[in-house]
Structures are given as C-alpha cells and as structure tokens.
Amino acid sequence: MTARSIGADAAPYGRAVVPSVWSRLWSANGPGYLFLLPWFIGFFGLTVGPIVTSFYLSFTNFDLLTPAEWVGFDNYARMFTADPKFAQSMRVTLLFVVFSVPLKLAFALSIALLLNRGMRGLPIYRAIFYLPSLLGASVAIAVLWRQLFAGDGVVNDFLAIFGIQGPSWISNPRTSLWTLIALAVWQFGSPMIIFLAGLRQIPVDLYEAASLDGASKWRIFWKVTLPLLTPVVFFNAIIQTIEGFKSFTPAFIISGGTGNPVNSTLFYTLYLYQEAFAFFRMGYASALAWVLLAIVAIFTGVSFLTSRYWVHYDD
Amino acid sequence: MTTEAPRLTIVTGQVTAGRVARRRVISVVAHVLLIGASILMLYPLLWMLSASFRPEAEIFSSNSLIPSSVSLHGYSSGWFGLSRSFDVFFLNSFIVSILCVIGNLAACSLTAFAFARLEFWGRRFWFALMLGTLMLPYQVVLIPQYVLFLKLGWVNSFLPLVVPKYLAVDAFFIFLMVQFFRGIPRELDEAAMMDGCSPWRIYFKIMLPLSLPVMTTAGIFTFIFTWDDFFAPLIYLNDLKTYTVTLALRTFVDSTAESNWSGLFAMSILSLLPIFVLFLFFQRLLIEGIATTGMKR
Numbered sequence: 001m002t003a004r005s006i007g008a009d010a011a012p013y014g015r016a017v018v019p020s021v022w023s024r025l026w027s028a029n030g031p032g033y034l035f036l037l038p039w040f041i042g043f044f045g046l047t048v049g050p051i052v053t054s055f056y057l058s059f060t061n062f063d064l065l066t067p068a069e070w071v072g073f074d075n076y077a078r079m080f081t082a083d084p085k086f087a088q089s090m091r092v093t094l095l096f097v098v099f100s101v102p103l104k105l106a107f108a109l110s111i112a113l114l115l116n117r118g119m120r121g122l123p124i125y126r127a128i129f130y131l132p133s134l135l136g137a138s139v140a141i142a143v144l145w146r147q148l149f150a151g152d153g154v155v156n157d158f159l160a161i162f163g164i165q166g167p168s169w170i171s172n173p174r175t176s177l178w179t180l181i182a183l184a185v186w187q188f189g190s191p192m193i194i195f196l197a198g199l200r201q202i203p204v205d206l207y208e209a210a211s212l213d214g215a216s217k218w219r220i221f222w223k224v225t226l227p228l229l230t231p232v233v234f235f236n237a238i239i240q241t242i243e244g245f246k247s248f249t250p251a252f253i254i255s256g257g258t259g260n261p262v263n264s265t266l267f268y269t270l271y272l273y274q275e276a277f278a279f280f281r282m283g284y285a286s287a288l289a290w291v292l293l294a295i296v297a298i299f300t301g302v303s304f305l306t307s308r309y310w311v312h313y314d315d
Numbered sequence: 316m317t318t319e320a321p322r323l324t325i326v327t328g329q330v331t332a333g334r335v336a337r338r339r340v341i342s343v344v345a346h347v348l349l350i351g352a353s354i355l356m357l358y359p360l361l362w363m364l365s366a367s368f369r370p371e372a373e374i375f376s377s378n379s380l381i382p383s384s385v386s387l388h389g390y391s392s393g394w395f396g397l398s399r400s401f402d403v404f405f406l407n408s409f410i411v412s413i414l415c416v417i418g419n420l421a422a423c424s425l426t427a428f429a430f431a432r433l434e435f436w437g438r439r440f441w442f443a444l445m446l447g448t449l450m451l452p453y454q455v456v457l458i459p460q461y462v463l464f465l466k467l468g469w470v471n472s473f474l475p476l477v478v479p480k481y482l483a484v485d486a487f488f489i490f491l492m493v494q495f496f497r498g499i500p501r502e503l504d505e506a507a508m509m510d511g512c513s514p515w516r517i518y519f520k521i522m523l524p525l526s527l528p529v530m531t532t533a534g535i536f537t538f539i540f541t542w543d544d545f546f547a548p549l550i551y552l553n554d555l556k557t558y559t560v561t562l563a564l565r566t567f568v569d570s571t572a573e574s575n576w577s578g579l580f581a582m583s584i585l586s587l588l589p590i591f592v593l594f595l596f597f598q599r600l601l602i603e604g605i606a607t608t609g610m611k612r
Contacts, residue, residue, distance in 0.1 A: 028434065028435065028436070029435040029436050030435075031429075031433055031435070031513075031514040031515075032429050032433040032434065032435025032438065033429075033435060035425050035426065035428055035429035035433060035514070035518070036425075036426060036429045036441065038422045038425060038426065038481060038482050038483050039422065039425075039426040039429075039445070039482065039483040039489070041482050042422075042479060042482025042483050042484045043444070043445070043448070043482075043483075045463075045482070046456065046460060046463075046479055046482060046484055047448055047451070047456060047484065049459065050455070050456035050457075050458075050459035050460050050463070051451075051455055051456060051459075053458075053459035053462075054455055054456065054457075054458055054459050057458060057459070064462070064465070111349070111352065114345050114348065114349060115349070117341075117342075117345065119342070119345060119346070119349070121346075125349050125353065126602065127594075127598055127602075128353045128356060128357060129352070129353070129356060130598075130601075130602060131356075131357075131360070131591075131594065132356055132360070134539065134590060134594055134601070135360070135587055135590060135591070137543050138543050138561065138586065138587060138590070139543075139545050139561040139564045139565055139583075139586070140363075140564060140582075140583035140584070140586045140587050141583075141587075143564060143568055143579060143580075143583050144359055144360075144362075144363045144580075144583065145359075146568075147363075147576070147580075148359055148362075154359075154362055186356070186359075190605050193602055193605045193606050194605060194606060196606070197606035197607070242450065242452075245452070246452055246453070246454075248545075248546055249545045249546065252545070252549075252565075253545075253565060253568065256568070256569065269454065272454055273546075276457070276458055276461075277550060282458050282462075285458055286458050288454075289452070289454040289455045289457065289458070290455065292452050292454055292455070293451070293452055293454075293455045296450065296452055297450075300450060
C-alpha cells in the first residue's frame with residue numbers, strides 16, 4: 001500500500017478503492033459476525049480456552065494456590081496403574097450405564113408400543129410416564145429415593161407384605177448401585193416420547209401390506225417396526241449413554257457426597273468432583289476429565305461407525 | 316394371542332365379530348398394564364406428597380397414601396429448618412433461573428438467527444463447531460472455568476451461574492432455534508430486506524414475534540434445568556444466604572433430616588412445585604419439544 005501510494009495521484013485513487021472493499025466485506029460478513037458476537041465470546045472464553053487449559057493442566061500438579069507444576073504423564077500413569085479409586089469409579093459408572101441404559105430403553109419402547117395402538121387416554125398416560133423424567137434429576141427426588149430404599153423404607157414395607165425381609169438397599173454395597181439404576185430407569189419418559197414420535201413416522205401402508213401378506217404381529221414388529229425404528233433407537237441410546245456417564249446428583253445426594261458404601265456408588269463424575277473440590281488436586285481432576293472425554297468420544301465414534309451395519313436409513 | 320384367534324372366529328362364525336372381541340380383550344389387557352405401570356410410576360411422588368402432610372410420628376408407620384390427619388407441621392418446621400428460612404433460597408433460585416432464561420433466549424436466538432438466516436464467510440464452519448460442543452462433557456471445561464471465575468472474584472455470587480447463559484453456551488437451544496427459524500418462510504425476510512430492513516429489524520420485528528413457540532419451549536426448559544441444577548451451585552455458592560433451593564435441600568439432608576423428615580419432604584415437595592406447575596400448563600409444548608428435537612437430532 002505504502003509503496004504504491006508514493007505517486008501523488010495514486011493516493012486518492014487508492015483511498016477510493018480500499019474503503020469500498022472493506023465496506024463490501026463488512027456488508028457481506030459484518031452483521032453475521034455481530035450477531036454471533038456473544039456466542040464467540042462464550043465459545044472462545046468459556047469453551048475453547050478452558051479446553052486447551054484443562055488439557056495443559058492435566059499434565060500438571062495444580063492446587064489453585066501455587067502455580068501449576070509440570071509433571072508430564074504422571075497423572076495419567078497414576079490413574080491407570082496406582083489408583084484403585086479410579087478403577088472403582090470406572091467400574092461403577094460402566095455398570096450403571098450398561099444396566100440402566102438398555103433397561104430404560106426397553107421400558108420406553110414397550111410402553112411406547114402399547115400407547116401407539118391408538119389407546120384411549122393416550123395424553124394422560126403419556127403425561128404420567130413423562131412426569132418422572134422431568135422431575136427425576138432434582139435433589140428432591142434423590143432425597144425421596146434415599147428414603148424409599150432405606151432399611152425401614154417404603155420398598156421394604158411393601159416386600160414385608162409378602163413376608164420378604166428386604167436389605168437396607170442404600171447402605172448395602174451389593175444393592176446400592178441398583179437403587180440408582182432403578183432411579184434412572186424410572187425416568188424412561190423422555191426416550192418414550194421420542195419413540196412415540198418415531199413410531200408415528202412409520203407409514204401405515206407398510207403395516208397394511210405386511211398384514212395382507214399374512215405376517216403375524218410379532219413378525220411385523222421384528223421385520224417392519226423395529227428396523228424402521230433403528231435410527232430412533234440409535235439416537236436414544238447415544239443420548240442416554242452420554243447422560244449416564246455424566247450423571248452426578250443422585251449418587252451425590254444418596255451417598256451424602258461420599259460414593260459410599262465401600263465406594264459402590266462412586267460415580268466417575270463424583271470422584272472427579274472429590275479430587276477437584278475436596279482435595280484440590282485440580283491437575284489430576286483435569287486428567288480425569290480428559291479420560292472421560294476420550295471415553296465419550298470413543299463410544300460415540302464407534303457407535304457411528306457400527307451404525308451403518310444395524311441402523312436402517314431409508315431413501 | 317395368535318393361537319386364540321382362529322378359535323374365536325370359529326365360535327362366533329363371523330370373522331369381524333371375532334376380531335372385534337379379540338381387539339377388545341387386547342385393549343383391556345393393555346389398559347390394565349398401563350394403569351398398573353402408572354400407579355407404580357406415580358406412587359413414590361404421591362407417597363412423598365402424603366408424607367409431607369403427616370404428623371412426624373406417623374411418617375413411617377403407614378404407607379397408605381391418605382394421612383389419618385393432615386398436619387402442616389412439616390411445612391412450617393421445614394421452612395425454618397435451616398438458620399435461614401426457605402424464602403431466601405426460593406428467591407435465590409427464582410432470580411438465578413429467571414436471569415438464565417432471559418440470557419439463554421436472547422443470546423441463543425441471536426446466534427441462531429445468524430446461523431439460520433445471515434450469509435457470512437465461515438458460517439458452515441462455525442456452525443459445525445457449535446454442534447461439536449453439544450457432546451462435550453461439562454467436566455472438561457469445569458476446572459479452567461472455575462479458576463477463571465475465581466480470579467474474576469465471582470465465586471460465591473450468582474455470576475458464574477448466570478453470565479455464561481448470556482454468551483450462548485447452550486448449544487442445544489441454539490440448535491433448537493436454528494431448526495425453527497429455518498421453517499419460517501424466507502419470503503418474509505427477503506421482502507423486508509427489499510424494503511431496506513436491517514438484519515437487526517428483521518430479527519426483532521419478524522423472527523422473534525413468529526418464534527413464540529420455540530422461545531417458550533426453550534425458556535421453560537432453561538428454567539427447569541436451572542431450577543434443578545445442583546452441580547454449579549454446589550461449586551460456586553458457599554455462603555448459606557446465596558444458596559439455591561437444591562443446595563439448601565442438600566444441607567437439610569446433612570444436618571437435620573434424621574430428626575425432621577416431614578420438614579425435609581415438605582421442602583422437597585415445594586422445590587418440585589414450580590416444575591410441576593410448568594408441566595401442567597405447558598405439557599404439550601414440552602412433549603413436542605422433546606419429540607421434534609429427538610427426531611431431528
């Protein structure tokens with residue numbers, strides 16, 4: 001620019017061109033970027049920046065008070081070789097996900113199939129089944145659950161009618177995780193609604209054609225309904241699995257923040273919280289967070305890769 | 316069921332009559348199953364509601380849903396069960412939730428409008444990145460965010476809970492709104508553009524008024540999620556007078572629960588009440604919100 005504007009008459013010419021380029025750039029892009037401004041600040045300040053920082057912190061010892069100290073792969077090495085609580089929290093979380101997600105989806109799908117028969121009172125049933133999943137994440141519900149499954153709780157009173165003496169579900173390490181799985185399954189309402197919406201998308205003439213060909217209800221379900229519903233099953237499974245990995249509040253409230261008895265409800269997120277905010281091992285907690293991210297990413301990636309073998313996409 | 320069908324038709328001698336009878340049987344069975352499941356689903360909630368109205372001595376002695384005598388003792392003892400009364404906590408929760416709703420609606424709709432309607436360099440790229448944050452576990456940004464808010468002196472105030480919402484961090488709602496905006500006929504804003512309307516006016520005078528359904532859905536979900544949120548208050552609020560209801564309930568469990576169950580249940584019921592009221596009034600909108608976003612992923 002400066003080189004060219006040495007010529008005396010070039011300056012006004014250049015000045016006339018440069019603003020028009022800028023103004024054209026501005027009118028093409030300016031409004032878009034202005035509208036995105038809040039998002040940009042949040043995206044870089046609260047997402048990208050923190051991601052980079054936490055990746056760095058995961059290779060350090062950091063206690064908030066003194067500057068972070070670089071330790072290389074120590075945090076990760078300790079996690080996989082010398083931390084039984086890490087292994088335990090991983091085991092608890094995997095068990096929780098492996099049992100709660102399929103059970104939840106099975107309930108959601110069976111109730112949705114029942115409701116999809118054009119039942120009378122569908123809106124009422126749907127509302128009743130949806131309510132627990134709307135309320136379920138609250139502290140209040142975890143408080144209730146703690147009582148329901150206590151030694152002298154409602155569940156055992158109910159079992160006593162049949163002469164069964166139930167254990168103290170919450171304080172017994174063999175059953176405590178199952179109370180949390182039950183709580184998750186109880187919230188099958190939102191995947192049920194998504195299943196219902198999916199079932200409604202299946203063209204009626206497919207059913208008619210199949211039943212004209214003499215296919216039984218059972219066969220129609222396996223050969224028509226389920227294949228056409230696989231995209232919805234896939235979606236629900238992914239969402240619920242990720243939610244399962246991130247679950248925190250129920251385990252925290254029911255175990256009083258400890259993950260006890262005997263770490264049997266030490267969810268991964270709960271362990272991470274303890275490391276970060278009870279022991280202020282922020283570096284180690286960051287490493288835990290990155291392992292969680294890796295697990296979620298690998299799970300999602302593998303699901304998408306395998307999906308083309310079992311998820312049916314038409315057209 | 317399938318083995319019964321032919322016999323029925325033979326007995327009645329008429330295919331249609333047999334089918335009708337069989338359908339009726341199946342329908343009755345289905346209703347019985349659904350009613351049984353409904354009772355099972357609602358029983359815990361009803362039990363807690365009933366327990367909150369029972370005299371303390373009677374809470375665990377009977378599991379009947381109708382208390383022998385109605386007592387409001389739980390509500391009064393619970394309300395004043397901590398060293399600050401629950402009106403502080405409810406007010407805090409309301410302030411935080413309302414501020415978050417306003418922030419989310421404003422920031423997410425601005426972002427969504429840009430992605431859905433404006434042309435600019437790199438739009439697809441930024442949109443893909445925005446979608447990428449949908450799956451990101453919160454834990455990955457947790458600690459640096461905490462350090463940031465600590466350095467800003469925001470810990471122990473509502474700012475860490477509220478300010479992020481004004482920066483459109485909830486990609487889910489942006490996505491929801493983008494989908495809705497795309498459904499609004501483009502002719503409307505093209506005509507306005509011809510008449511010299513600025514993008515800002517199009518957003519404000521055309522898009523927002525037409526987007527009432529999606530804004531209501533997003534607003535209600537934001538309110539419920541914020542009202543319910545336990546993790547962020549747990550980390551950022553240390554002083555009892557800044558506690559939200561969820562945090563107060565947790566303190567209640569830790570401190571007085573063993574001696575004041577009816578108080579704990581009464582406050583739990585009250586904490587669920589705003590969500591329940593929203594559910595009653597906006598049930599259809601909530602259910603549609605879940606169904607449509609679910610389908611479009």
